[in-house]
Amino acid sequence: SFPWFRVTLAAGGLMGMGYLIMRATVPTPEQTYAALAPDLKRKVDANRAARLAQEQLMKQQIDAQASHVPSSLPYGSTPNE
Numbered sequence: 743s744f745p746w747f748r749v750t751l752a753a754g755g756l757m758g759m760g761y762l763i764m765r766a767t768v769p770t771p772e773q774t775y776a777a778l779a780p781d782l783k784r785k786v787d788a789n790r791a792a793r794l795a796q797e798q799l800m801k802q803q804i805d806a807q808a809s810h811v812p813s814s815l816p817y818g819s820t821p822n823e
Contacts, residue, residue: 769777775786
């Protein structure tokens with residue numbers, strides 16, 4: 743018979759070891775940012791500010807659309823018709 747238990751245990755052990763090696767060797771985003779050169783930090787900060795401004799604008803647009811009360815007119819008609 744096939745040793746399913748041992749194979750499952752070995753596969754789990756290999757995955758666990760891989761996860762531990764990854765956690766030990768891959769830097770956190772904060773460590774990566776701290777290791778950047780000053781000019782790259784400025785670019786990252788500019789991109790973050792632009793992304794936050796874009797997200798804030800999108801949130802304002804979504805809020806404006808959500809608070810808009812739809813009219814009782816059918817789609818495509820104008821109030822003068």
